[in-house]
Amino acid sequence: MRENDGIAAIVPEVIGWRQTIHANPELGFAEHETAAFVAAKLTEFGLTVHTNVSATAVVGTLIKGTSGKAIALRAELDALPIKEVADVAYASREDGVMHACGHDGHTAMLLGAAKLLAESESFDGRVVFFFQPAEEVLGGGKKMIEDGLLKRFPVEQVFAVHNWPDFPEGHIGVRAGPQMAAVDDFEIVFRGSGCHAAMPHLGDDPLLAAASFVTAIQRLVSRSIDPLSPAVLSVTQIHGGRFNNFVPGEVKVEGTCRFYDRALSDHCAAEIERVAKATAAMHGASAELTYKRGYPPVVNPASGAALAAQAGADTVGAERVATEFQPSMGCEDFAFLLQGVGDGAYVWIGAGDVGPGAGLHGDRFVFNDAIVPIGIRFFLNVVQRALPVGGK
Known part of the structure; x- marks a missing residue:
């Protein structure tokens, strides 16, 4: 026509x-x-x-x-x-x-x-x-x-x-x-002990743990996925704290993973959780992951x-x-x-x-x-x- x-x-x-x-x-x-x-x-x-x-x-x-x-x-x-x-x-x-x-x-x-x-x-x-x-x-x-x-x-x-x-x-x-x-989304809550900013030794710092995670998790794509299999991981949100003189006790990190191979969904979920928990433990904090499998x-x-x-x-x-x-x-x-x-x-x-x-x-x-x-x-x-x- x-x-x-x-x-x-x-x-x-x-x-x-x-x-x-x-x-x-x-x-x-x-x-x-x-x-x-x-x-x-x-x-x-x-x-x-x-x-x-x-x-x-x-x-x-x-x-x-x-x-x-x-x-x-x-x-x-x-x-x-x-x-x-x-x-x-x-x-x-x-x-x-x-x-x-x-x-x-x-x-x-x-x-x-x-x-x-x-x-x-x-x-x-x-x-x-x-x-x-x-x-x-x-x-x-x-x-x-x-x-x-x-x-x-x-x-x-x-x-x-x-x-x-x-x-x-x-x-x-x-x-x-x-x-x-495909797209999956993730949310991680880092938890520690809040403390006065002038006395950081009296608490754990989940904000520092979250910041370390943001840099460390990029290894998921660069070092844990076949470079011939396209994948993207982006951290898109960080929320924590209300005052400039107090270290928060809880920080939330959110992001997304994209890939063509649907099998990478399980791999990303496992790797994100592993890195999050290890990073949190290094800073004396804890990490809880919510991983949401989205569109194929x-x-x-x-x-x-x-x-x-x-x-x-x-x-x-x-x-x-x-x-x-x-x-x-x-x-x-x-x-x-x-x-x-x-x-x-x-x-x-x-x-x-x-x-x-x-x-x-x-x-x-x-x-x-x-x-x-x-x-x-x-x-x-x-x-x-x-x-x-x-x-x-």
Whole structure:
């Protein structure tokens, strides 16, 4: 679907939907107005709409022909707890909440594809549209599966797109194998005896223990993991103390681990605990670890990645489709859906160069509306490739 397919005619309307969603952002599992907007549009297009699936999720189904094959297309509903700084006419009306990742654009593009697919006879089978809550941090995709999504709406493949700043504008990236990393979070509480800052010999110093841990734990990546297996450990928060003349009795350290090999989750948990306890003991303190296993890696099966690459070539031309590039250490809860279904792909659509603070999760982030027709066309081409008329 490259020419005269109705996409150009609906792009202004789709951008309008995006701006409406952007101006009214909602956090994970609270996307009530966004979900109602999506459900109303899908109903208007003639799809069968389900809102009793999981939390604020919306599912639309569309059947054409008789093949019985089914695929799913997914977009996200939630925004982020970020105060918007971007100077746009449709800026967030909710103080401290912002669509800073492009979920408004992904949802609008998928709605556009649903509208055009409902009006066409270009495929043979069933397309299920997953509009999921709480992609950010809270694992809405995992909850949908736990609530029976894939049993109620079984599909053979699932696909999703994400705008990708600093990837060439209008290019498509999809690779077989890992495209996004797994993520685990950790929290360590160092405890000792508080004491007056002028009399440190009368207590243990958990703050010093925490500081030693921050430097020591970097050996996890540099000395305990195969250098050919990518991994990142970042300490992101340290909290302790209230007065400048008193050594606190408790200090909390938090951070995150990223990797593509899921087996590293157990290794990181064990190594962090070992180093934390040893460091604490060296300073006469104690350490208690809480290790939270988060999203698994997004790993595209070869078959799903190949179909997505073909659909990408149909959309922007083969010369603008990348299948070999560095994956990201960012994470995505689409991993749960991809893992649950067993086939499909996660795809980047390049948004081009952006400035400081304008990348994903930046307070100056602005979705590049130039990629709206590309996203819509890609979804249509995925459906035609996966569910061809005549079954070819």
